[in-house]
Amino acid sequence: MAAQAPERGGEVRRRLLEAAALLIGERGWTAVSTRVLAERAGVAPGLVHYHFHSLPALLREAAITAMRGVLAEAAPPRPGPGGAPDVLDAFLSVLDRYSGDDPGSLLFIEAYLAATRDGELRAELAGLLAQVRDALAARLAEAGQAEPETTASVLAAALDGLFLHRALNPELTAAAVGPVLRRLITTDGGAEAPEGEPA
């Protein structure tokens, strides 16, 4: 049942990263310990420092990896099958997919906070955020949005802020805030969206 030698280690490494991403959301970044992490991953405590050179390094990699995964599934670069839905609707749909106090949502907030105390993490997160913002800005620009970059930045910040507030105010559903956020989208401004998609 055991995999090949060079693969066995990779599997444990992966399990540790997955467990870390969950525990960051459950306990908070600074409250994830090597022992609970190993126990959650179902491995011996010593393995943590065999596969990773330190706990902060593990948490960094776990957060970045998990966040890339969530973003890839929540906001695919090209909209899924069935044609392109409204940009804002697609953007807001994640609000109903995550409650604001689940490990997935909290991982993002915890990572933002940890980045203020870890320069390396901050650089990686800044790149990730810029990537998301640029992708959103491009789709907004296609639709003729005025100031697409700033609008995208504000939309991204508003989304994370809504996650933050949603744990305290469950009324902040996509249906409730959608009409208000739609005011950010200008339709009178620039050029219309091109008829045929570039690619």
Next chain:
Amino acid sequence: MAAQAPERGGEVRRRLLEAAALLIGERGWTAVSTRVLAERAGVAPGLVHYHFHSLPALLREAAITAMRGVLAEAAPPRPGPGGAPDVLDAFLSVLDRYSGDDPGSLLFIEAYLAATRDGELRAELAGLLAQVRDALAARLAEAGQAEPETTASVLAAALDGLFLHRALNPELTAAAVGPVLRRLITTDGGAEAPEGEPA
């Protein structure tokens, strides 16, 4: 120099709360320990559990107290002397007053996160947030804003989200995002603002 007996304790209590509010922002909620807290406050470690029944209770009280203070000074119920400035400008001015990675800003985010793991804190924070939201909604309604409550909720969430993102993207100044956020404010909708302020 020492104050009266019933006052001496109160002074130490206050110093502990102030130190805790700073340390929450600096180190993170779960990384504030009794010893560094006592050292920062300039008192013996044993005093922490003399004045507070547990560390979580101390952090809870420190966060709520400090947040009330920040909100009172950042957003007074009635605008300061010199007449009422634009609602959004006053609202956004705090963006330039806090950088996003200072203890003051981080305290808010840390408290939101801690609230997802502490029901008592969650209840208190929900009340605080509702208070801020209602005050903002009232001022928006005065100005004839459509959907003032939801608009206020979205504005408050966007502001906190901008703090969160600002540590990763320093371009998010009030001047940059102000024009975009202003789109949330509808001027065509409801009644005009009354000519004379009610009080």
Next chain:
DNA sequence: GAAGCTATTGGACGAACGCCCAAGGAGTCA
């Protein structure tokens, strides 16, 4: 001055922490 009270000190307690390492299991190749 004695009694009584609150505030404060500094250290003890067991538990958990991050990190490290000697020892051994398990697979591959000569």
Next chain:
DNA sequence: TGACTCCTTGGGCGTTCGTCCAATAGCTTC
């Protein structure tokens, strides 16, 4: 079969954690 490599185990190291407490200081009231 023996050498070699990678992976895994379980516990030890010194430190720090939250909490508690006996002893003491400073003040108020008799």
